[in-house]
Amino acid sequence: DAKTTQPTSMDCAEGRAANLPCNHSTISGNEYVYWYRQIHSQGPQYIIHGLKNNETNEMASLIITEDRKSSTLILPHATLRDTAVYYCIVRVRSNTGKLIFGQGTTLQVKP
Amino acid sequence: DAGVTQSPTHLIKTRGQQVTLRCSPISGHKSVSWYQQVLGQGPQFIFQYYEKEERGRGNFPDRFSARQFPNYSSELNVNALLLGDSALYLCASSPDFGGGATDTQYFGPGTRLTVL
Numbered sequence: 001d002a003k004t005t006q007p008t009s010m011d012c013a014e015g016r017a018a019n020l021p022c023n024h025s026t027i028s029g030n031e032y033v034y035w036y037r038q039i040h041s042q043g044p045q046y047i048i049h050g051l052k053n054n055e056t057n058e059m060a061s062l063i064i065t066e067d068r069k070s071s072t073l074i075l076p077h078a079t080l081r082d083t084a085v086y087y088c089i090v091r092v093r094s095n096t097g098k099l100i101f102g103q104g105t106t107l108q109v110k111p
Numbered sequence: 112d113a114g115v116t117q118s119p120t121h122l123i124k125t126r127g128q129q130v131t132l133r134c135s136p137i138s139g140h141k142s143v144s145w146y147q148q149v150l151g152q153g154p155q156f157i158f159q160y161y162e163k164e165e166r167g168r169g170n171f172p173d174r175f176s177a178r179q180f181p182n183y184s185s186e187l188n189v190n191a192l193l194l195g196d197s198a199l200y201l202c203a204s205s206p207d208f209g210g211g212a213t214d215t216q217y218f219g220p221g222t223r224l225t226v227l
Contacts, residue, residue, distance in 0.1 A: 041199070044218045098167050101153030
């Protein structure tokens with residue numbers, strides 16, 4: 001599975017968009033990009049995933065560059081409850097269920 | 112619909128003891144995966160089960176074992192507990208196996224195991 005690189009921490013003002021970057025320069029054509037978040041001591045929460053195209057759901061938008069070597073998770077209007085560790089994961093389409101978590105980005109939303 | 116449930120929520124054991132953790136997947140999900148999360152780190156993959164068969168195993172000693180039942184629920188067993196086994200143990204379920212577009216894993220709240 002391809003490795004991902006994320007900033008260790010980021011701050012965002014409440015009500016503003018939070019843009020969380022992720023580099024996955026060794027991603028293969030059959031690997032999906034997944035985003036999860038983990039609020040303190042809770043189980044990781046699925047946010048969104050994509051293969052090539054940009055994706056949007058009720059929680060967030062995922063922007064994947066054309067060469068697929070990086071992506072950005074966008075929380076359009078961050079709230080204090082969005083403070084969490086955000087994990088970017090690449091996952092082989094036909095592999096086991098194994099998810100490889102890195103250190104993630106700690107997002108702090110400030111009032 | 113209920114999400115993934117895990118029991119117990121918290122558990123305290125002493126070194127050398129054995130522990131069994133339980134997981135009930137989301138209704139209709141046939142695959143269950145187990146992860147260990149040590150404080151300050153991301154979750155680490157332990158096992159995946161699909162249709163009662165082991166489909167993946169992480170880099171964990173043989174003291175760790177698991178099984179999946181006909182109703183797709185699962186148990187994780189850890190023998191001869193060490194202090195380093197203290198962690199949050201997470202269970203995740205997915206509809207299928209194989210990492211396809213719809214094969215997203217959904218996590219439960221976890222079981223906090225403390226080994227003294």
